Amino acid sequence: MDEHNALGRFLRDLRARRDPASYGFASSRRRTPGLRREEVAQRAHISPAWYTWLEQGRGGPPSADVLDRIAKGLLLTEPEREHLFVLGLGHPPPAQYRAPEGVSPRLQRMIDAMDFSPAILRTATWEVLAWNRAASVVLTDYSRLPPDGRNLLRLIFSNPDIRAKQVDWRAMASGVVAAFRADAARAGASAEVTRLVEDLSALSPDFAEMWADASLLPHGDGAKRLNHPVLGLIELEYSSFAVDGRPDLGLIVYNPVDEAVAERIRALVKGLAG
Structure with missing residues (x-):
């Protein structure tokens, strides 16, 4: 037929x-x-x-x-x-952006099961909705931030502690802006993106400059180097995944590139958990 x-x-x-x-x-x-x-x-x-x-x-x-x-x-x-x-x-419909709805207990349990690999769930506009203990220890303790203060771009361009952790902040920030542009376009979140871009452009000349560059970059995988206040210099590799049934969410998982860093992360996570 x-x-x-x-x-x-x-x-x-x-x-x-x-x-x-x-x-x-x-x-x-x-x-x-x-x-x-x-x-x-x-x-x-x-x-x-x-x-x-x-x-x-x-x-x-x-x-x-x-x-x-x-x-x-x-x-x-x-x-x-x-x-x-x-x-x-013969093709899927245009993306329809949905405001964040939180995450299910199943999704939270899934990222919690990654004991020593930092993992976060973010929206198309890069709001962090969920994270595991390793993410709190290695990346940012999102539980200490108000819900409206967990946007990754806002943190990168306005939080001096996060900026200080980055080995090459400008290269990292430029890549994030290019990846965010591609994500937001796919999600169809034009109104939400417009407001966020206006706020960040007023807040940060660096962001305004990088956004004007109009670069696009897929956020599939890559490497991240951090000057951690406890762990010292560490290098992580990350991969991004779509969440089946939740087109508004993306999963990012970070893994240490060598066993020595992995052991330091395990020791820190276990120590704080105890």
Whole structure:
């Protein structure tokens, strides 16, 4: 079957699995389960005939606007919405930024299990939402900061202690700005990014200069050198990961590049934990 029939099958399946009462429609006197075609069309603000053609694979490919209306009308989850766009247009939908919602206990337990590898969970606008003990010891004790003071860019450009830890602050900061630009563009967080950039540009001439450079850099992996007040000079390698089911989050894990540094980190973490 062609792509449009695959879209039609998916739409019919979505419609059949919906509870009419949850969408404001009477659930009695129905010959088949789920919503009727005209009810989906009503919620999506499109004509019943056009919606029927979509299910039947007629009338050509739908527009992104029509698919977005259907996704909103059916209250689709993000994976359902993405699959709808892939079937209808051959590519995922544009990113839709969501304000941070915190992290689940499962995610927190996952990073806590990394006893001696600093790990953080950050949003698309680089707000740190969760961290483990090793991150508090090696990077920054985020628990001592107010929730609105945990943005990584704000810390890099306004916190003198964090700046003093960096072996080459300018190179690190420039790379972070370039990676942030790429992340924010993918997330579709234009309004939030605009406010943050305006604040940081007023706060730091260094940031204003680096942002004006307009460089882009993927934040996949790399190395980080720190002058730690207790551990001394240490080098870490980091890797970034997407969090399945949470497109608003990214995971960054740091690991020491040699066993000697790893032992120093373990001793410090264990000592503070005791």
